[in-house]
Amino acid sequence: MRVGVLTGGGDCPGLNAVIRAIVRKGTEKLGWEVLGFRDGWQGPLTGRSIPLGLTDVDHILSRGGTILGSSRTNPYKQDGGAGAIKNVLAEQGVEALIAIGGEDTLGVARQLSEEGIRVVGVPKTIDNDLAATDYTFGFDTAVHIATESIDRLRTTAESHHRALVVEVMGRHAGWIALHSGLAGGANVILVPERPFAVDKVVEWVQSRFERMYAPIIVVAEGAVPEDGEQALHSGETDAFGHVRLGGVGTWLADVLGERTGKESRAVVLGHTQRGGTPTAYDRVLATRFGLHAVDAVAEGDFGTMVALRGTEIRRAGLDEATAELKTVPPDRYAEAEVFFG
Amino acid sequence: MRVGVLTGGGDCPGLNAVIRAIVRKGTEKLGWEVLGFRDGWQGPLTGRSIPLGLTDVDHILSRGGTILGSSRTNPYKQDGGAGAIKNVLAEQGVEALIAIGGEDTLGVARQLSEEGIRVVGVPKTIDNDLAATDYTFGFDTAVHIATESIDRLRTTAESHHRALVVEVMGRHAGWIALHSGLAGGANVILVPERPFAVDKVVEWVQSRFERMYAPIIVVAEGAVPEDGEQALHSGETDAFGHVRLGGVGTWLADVLGERTGKESRAVVLGHTQRGGTPTAYDRVLATRFGLHAVDAVAEGDFGTMVALRGTEIRRAGLDEATAELKTVPPDRYAEAEVFFG
């Protein structure tokens, strides 16, 4: 049996651990040939693939990124994309495909599955916003890195009596902000799910300064002020007559500086959050996802994806992956609010 | 309302995060006085306690260990222990008690609860072997540290064509060995739940050497060979006429050296696994446990403990904490076996 594998969308620590588990179990235990497609859906579109054997997956368990490369190519956004993929799979004798990716990648997998291609999905999103699974690999690593940065910034904040705004990833869901903010002891956490009142943030920051603390504000890149996001676009002139530089973190640091009279600085963590060696948690989760995806293929349970429920790996329909965005619910945000101000 | 808190048993990264969450929510949001008892059950036995306010829990979120100290004192193992505790609580005006600890500490809590003392438990075991909860804080940190060590040892093993045996914690349950072995890419993982055949281990190690890998064997301290553990006691003379030095890891490295003719070394990770700053995962879990323990007290739901189920914090009876040891089930061990040899 020949099985293909690809990784799509933004890179994420743990992708290589999934690939390794698929190759180890597929080739050593089940006698498969495993073929790696390059650069997401571009691989099965254009036929660019490489055979994956044991030596190819040596030493990659602890490496971030993906040895297969990735892309955001969507075969349904080009004419005949799905047909081209069918042809390539037939030509290369690929009987089943394991697609590792987020909402977009799995959405394509679902469509291809409906057209008869035998696909199993492995969910991947650093933002942890897929409803079908408790957690996705990469998220723990991102939270770990963000927390380490907050730990580092705290001493600077305290030595200089400064407010520090840390902007973390999370365009639509605030999970990284919530977890790293809790873990880093942030004094305010702002998430996309809950538009924030600038006045309230100013008040929390001031109360923190009065108690001799230097406040740390963790803000998801997608968080917006209650009174609209128009002022946030980089390069535009704001109500104060300033040209806005950068995202919500930089903007908020400026506003806090102006409103509190205290020095305020922003740090935008950016891509460092999604790179480097995965945490042990993510390596275990990614490895288990890979092993169970192999099982699903071996059992012919196509059109499904693997998912974590509690401590168990289960299967869910590929449609569940894309059905709903998993956002931070009010009770989880309320837990964090205990530490605000 | 005055609420006491204590930490019992072996120390564990995240204990301070629980204490901080209790103090922050208890004092700031609910107006409680929080009293910290020193050194586990010794505190309520002898009356040694300190008031815990906001400044006492500053900067402790990221610190390992416990600011309250710990001990293995069991009040039921001394005459009048339970009575002494009742008296101390009455004298100091403590209306409810939050006990953070493992099987022993929570066992005492359960007994005291049955005698009418108002107690809420927070489960703690670095070994992750409490059945009532999916995970306990400290476990992720221990796995993280063990994995980091395995990562380090791999390069030495490969440069010198050596077998390296890494002994990790786990007297009765092999969770740390299983997770760190999976995350570190171990070639053999040995756990207490499954007595191991030395011949089989030798075979795996040899096959690994033949394929030009240097094998890493992760062994839980409580793992035993199938043919009995008599040879393992440190200081005794074994079948080879050697005095045995150290635990199963050191013993196994000796045996592998003799049987394979390859250089074999043991590293015993020991206490480094339970110290130092908790991972972000453990800080979040410990913080949530602390917040929810406060809720249980506030709601008068005594005789319970907090527990993680999936992503939710639930309550369980204190009796559940001590009912059953959660060991590595066969299907989880089978996942790891894919990578053996």
Next chain:
Amino acid sequence: MRVGVLTGGGDCPGLNAVIRAIVRKGTEKLGWEVLGFRDGWQGPLTGRSIPLGLTDVDHILSRGGTILGSSRTNPYKQDGGAGAIKNVLAEQGVEALIAIGGEDTLGVARQLSEEGIRVVGVPKTIDNDLAATDYTFGFDTAVHIATESIDRLRTTAESHHRALVVEVMGRHAGWIALHSGLAGGANVILVPERPFAVDKVVEWVQSRFERMYAPIIVVAEGAVPEDGEQALHSGETDAFGHVRLGGVGTWLADVLGERTGKESRAVVLGHTQRGGTPTAYDRVLATRFGLHAVDAVAEGDFGTMVALRGTEIRRAGLDEATAELKTVPPDRYAEAEVFFG
């Protein structure tokens, strides 16, 4: 004998290690009273000080920042500043002062010394640009953090075939860029000492892409293009009609994207480089600086500062600290150029 200590300028990992060493040796071995002045020169100006005993310096060896606070206050920039300091020192019975800081702080120390105040300096600059000493503490930590970030970013760059520009600290000297670039395997390193030709950087980046590498460009915040820095000011409109957002790193990523047609991103490490626990190297150096500063005071060798020469701690005149900026020399930059392109 009563001895004062203060920390001035930007915070730096290792400041607390210096303070601890001064207190431990001063009080335990020499019987001194040690007084900590708050917030740099503001302390001796306003009289804000606290006694420092053994328990005050517990647990601070591994903590970043400074327990004394810091500021950029310069007593010579306000009328009667030096006189106010003399009065405060006399009033509080402080017979000697240890000033820990960079060019500005030590410049003030030198002036006060010339006016008869008994001062010993400890050099501090995260940028490593003081000519009087081989290395300053904090630098190794900054390089360590920047290197860790570059390691993380490499996997993202490779997975997405992107160019990544990492902007590190270094306004006037490129030491952090040079060392972290070498340690992180950067393909281009740009420093303030050597204005760069954009064409040449584009060429290096393209050649790297052709050889299937994803390039990492490390740029010091003070690096400037050969053809002038006018385009770099944030908020201004550049030659391409864009409003410039951010510093040289962001600008360069934009230019590389436009010129190479490849996705290019910038990450600005910012304050994370100067926070958090110091590396072992910096803790040892800072501790030795503190011990030797105590010796200089004990021997009455005022007007001096401690300095590292090879593996030895020596003394230098306070005037040497401010005499000359230590920049990256051509032969050190040439070492790095081996790896360019």
Next chain:
Amino acid sequence: MRVGVLTGGGDCPGLNAVIRAIVRKGTEKLGWEVLGFRDGWQGPLTGRSIPLGLTDVDHILSRGGTILGSSRTNPYKQDGGAGAIKNVLAEQGVEALIAIGGEDTLGVARQLSEEGIRVVGVPKTIDNDLAATDYTFGFDTAVHIATESIDRLRTTAESHHRALVVEVMGRHAGWIALHSGLAGGANVILVPERPFAVDKVVEWVQSRFERMYAPIIVVAEGAVPEDGEQALHSGETDAFGHVRLGGVGTWLADVLGERTGKESRAVVLGHTQRGGTPTAYDRVLATRFGLHAVDAVAEGDFGTMVALRGTEIRRAGLDEATAELKTVPPDRYAEAEVFFG
């Protein structure tokens, strides 16, 4: 020109960084062919070698160990060893050899050089005990790892009021113990250079307990008690009638437990100290050593080794490498003694 390279002796973080620098500069800048010999002197003895090109040294800068393998083979300990090496070098057309290793490896290099083989040395010792150079790569990484472990153990010691003995590497020189002990805030540091009085250690430990500290004792594996080392041999029966298990650390923990009545534990860090990714410091030093070794070969300056003096890379005679062991001098130990007790 064809140049050989080999790595001998115990592995050490940074070896791969040296190899990479040699290959990058040798092939890209000077047009050399570089040949890697396998497993130390075994390679040139038996002819086992592999060509090293750019892709072979990709991604190895941050990897511990050595891609060439290592051994302790000494060609002068077998008949005709030197002759065999000459023949192999001639057969394979190797005109010069770069030998990376410690006292033994460089001793062989010196002898071969005296016999006319064109050799340049790169010093390597994790123990930092080569007199010819200020520092060797690998040492900073070992100190970093040991310090991290001490940081972790401190919280356990304090939570349980225990004495913890940490045994680190250093058979003949106490540099790792000295630096990690200083960096980790150890209360006692014991080194091979200074036999220790057990009574004095007991006294320090007791005084520390009285002041409410939990003491950490860092001991080099080669440290010995003043009253002789006979009791230390593992497996023998000591004065207390116990069979001794393990080295000086384990022994000392037993003695401290018996003498102070406090719980005392030993942790033996072992091989974890020499594995894993090198620190940024070691990557820079190793890279510079590699570049300068290439220069020495290019300039025909054979019989020499590269060495660090202050911030400069210099050359020393290969005889200097083996002339003298660099041990911890009394004044450096006296610095540490400030913190004892």
